[in-house]
Amino acid sequence: xxxxxxxxxxxxxxxxxxxxxxxxxxxxxxxxxxxxxxxxxxxxxxxxxxxxxxxxxxxxxxxxxxxxxxxxxxxxxxxxxxxxxxxxxxxxxxxxxxxxxxxxxxxxxxxxxx
Numbered sequence: 478x479x480x481x482x483x484x485x486x487x488x489x490x491x492x493x494x495x496x497x498x499x500x501x502x503x504x505x506x507x508x509x510x511x512x513x514x515x516x517x518x519x520x521x522x523x524x525x526x527x528x529x530x531x532x533x534x535x536x537x538x539x540x541x542x543x544x545x546x547x548x549x550x551x552x553x554x555x556x557x558x559x560x561x562x563x564x565x566x567x568x569x570x571x572x573x574x575x576x577x578x579x580x581x582x583x584x585x586x587x588x589x590x591x
Contacts, residue, residue, distance in 0.1 A: 478502075479583070481572045486585030489562055493589075497557040499572030499582055509576035511548060511555040515568035515587075522571065526557060530576065539565070562589045 485497040497513065510529040516522040526546035527535040534546055540559075548555040555572065567589050572582035 480580040481574060481582035483570065483572045483582040483585040486570060486587045488588045488590065491563055491589055491591055493562055494558070494560045495562065495587060497559070497570055497572075497585060497587075499555045499557075501553040501555075501574060501580075503574070503578070503580065505577065506553045507550055509574040511546070512573040512575065513546060513555075513557045514571045514573055515566075516571070516584075517568040520568075525570065528555065559587070562587075564589050564591075 480503045481499055481501055483497060483499045485495060487495060489495055508530055512527040513525040514522050515525050523537060525537050525540055526544055528546045528548055536544060543561045545558040567587060569584040569586050571584045574580040
Protein backbone atom coordinates (compact mmCIF):
# COMPACT_ATOMS: atom_id res chain seq x y z
CA UNK A 478 0.00 0.00 0.00
CA UNK A 479 1.55 3.27 -1.16
CA UNK A 480 1.65 5.83 1.64
CA UNK A 481 3.58 8.70 0.01
CA UNK A 482 3.32 9.79 -3.61
CA UNK A 483 5.65 12.46 -5.01
CA UNK A 484 5.08 14.51 -8.14
CA UNK A 485 6.37 17.63 -9.82
CA UNK A 486 9.79 16.55 -11.00
CA UNK A 487 11.04 17.24 -14.48
CA UNK A 488 13.69 18.76 -16.70
CA UNK A 489 14.49 22.44 -16.23
CA UNK A 490 17.26 24.86 -17.13
CA UNK A 491 19.63 26.38 -14.58
CA UNK A 492 18.00 29.27 -12.75
CA UNK A 493 14.48 27.98 -13.20
CA UNK A 494 12.09 26.74 -10.53
CA UNK A 495 10.11 23.61 -9.71
CA UNK A 496 7.66 22.69 -6.97
CA UNK A 497 7.55 19.13 -5.75
CA UNK A 498 4.50 17.73 -3.99
CA UNK A 499 4.15 14.72 -1.74
CA UNK A 500 0.71 13.44 -0.81
CA UNK A 501 0.36 11.20 2.22
CA UNK A 502 -2.30 8.57 2.63
CA UNK A 503 -1.58 7.45 6.19
CA UNK A 504 -3.45 8.62 9.27
CA UNK A 505 -2.32 11.08 11.93
CA UNK A 506 -0.39 13.22 9.45
CA UNK A 507 0.15 15.88 12.10
CA UNK A 508 2.29 13.54 14.17
CA UNK A 509 4.88 13.21 11.45
CA UNK A 510 7.98 15.16 10.58
CA UNK A 511 8.14 15.48 6.81
CA UNK A 512 11.33 15.64 4.84
CA UNK A 513 12.71 15.78 1.35
CA UNK A 514 15.86 13.88 0.51
CA UNK A 515 17.73 13.46 -2.74
CA UNK A 516 20.11 10.99 -4.24
CA UNK A 517 22.29 11.60 -7.26
CA UNK A 518 23.99 8.73 -9.13
CA UNK A 519 26.98 7.48 -7.17
CA UNK A 520 26.08 9.55 -4.12
CA UNK A 521 24.43 8.75 -0.82
CA UNK A 522 20.95 9.97 -0.06
CA UNK A 523 21.12 13.38 1.59
CA UNK A 524 18.74 15.62 3.47
CA UNK A 525 17.36 18.51 1.45
CA UNK A 526 14.73 19.92 3.78
CA UNK A 527 12.91 18.93 6.93
CA UNK A 528 9.71 20.21 8.50
CA UNK A 529 9.10 18.79 11.94
CA UNK A 530 5.66 18.10 13.37
CA UNK A 531 6.03 21.25 15.50
CA UNK A 532 6.95 23.46 12.58
CA UNK A 533 10.73 23.63 12.80
CA UNK A 534 12.52 23.68 9.46
CA UNK A 535 16.00 22.55 8.58
CA UNK A 536 17.75 22.69 5.24
CA UNK A 537 20.82 21.19 3.68
CA UNK A 538 23.60 23.74 3.34
CA UNK A 539 23.60 23.58 -0.45
CA UNK A 540 19.92 24.57 -0.75
CA UNK A 541 19.56 27.19 1.99
CA UNK A 542 18.03 30.35 0.61
CA UNK A 543 16.84 28.62 -2.57
CA UNK A 544 14.49 25.86 -1.40
CA UNK A 545 11.47 26.10 0.88
CA UNK A 546 9.55 23.28 2.51
CA UNK A 547 5.92 23.73 3.50
CA UNK A 548 2.83 21.67 4.09
CA UNK A 549 -0.93 21.76 3.84
CA UNK A 550 -2.17 19.54 6.64
CA UNK A 551 -5.75 19.57 5.39
CA UNK A 552 -4.52 18.04 2.15
CA UNK A 553 -1.89 15.89 3.88
CA UNK A 554 0.59 17.29 1.40
CA UNK A 555 4.12 18.57 1.77
CA UNK A 556 5.77 20.78 -0.81
CA UNK A 557 9.30 21.63 -1.82
CA UNK A 558 9.62 24.90 -3.68
CA UNK A 559 12.94 24.92 -5.51
CA UNK A 560 14.17 28.19 -6.94
CA UNK A 561 17.34 29.11 -8.80
CA UNK A 562 18.00 25.49 -9.62
CA UNK A 563 21.54 24.43 -10.40
CA UNK A 564 22.95 21.46 -12.27
CA UNK A 565 24.15 20.01 -8.99
CA UNK A 566 20.52 19.79 -7.83
CA UNK A 567 19.99 17.01 -10.36
CA UNK A 568 18.89 13.93 -8.44
CA UNK A 569 15.98 11.72 -7.55
CA UNK A 570 14.02 13.45 -4.81
CA UNK A 571 12.33 11.37 -2.15
CA UNK A 572 9.67 12.31 0.35
CA UNK A 573 9.94 10.90 3.87
CA UNK A 574 7.54 10.82 6.77
CA UNK A 575 8.96 10.09 10.20
CA UNK A 576 6.68 9.55 13.17
CA UNK A 577 4.86 6.57 14.65
CA UNK A 578 6.02 4.82 11.49
CA UNK A 579 8.53 5.71 8.81
CA UNK A 580 7.52 5.98 5.17
CA UNK A 581 9.37 6.72 1.94
CA UNK A 582 7.95 7.72 -1.40
CA UNK A 583 9.03 6.22 -4.69
CA UNK A 584 10.98 9.31 -5.77
CA UNK A 585 10.68 11.85 -8.53
CA UNK A 586 13.46 12.79 -10.93
CA UNK A 587 14.70 16.36 -11.11
CA UNK A 588 17.11 17.18 -13.90
CA UNK A 589 18.72 20.60 -14.24
CA UNK A 590 20.53 21.00 -17.50
CA UNK A 591 21.34 23.69 -20.00
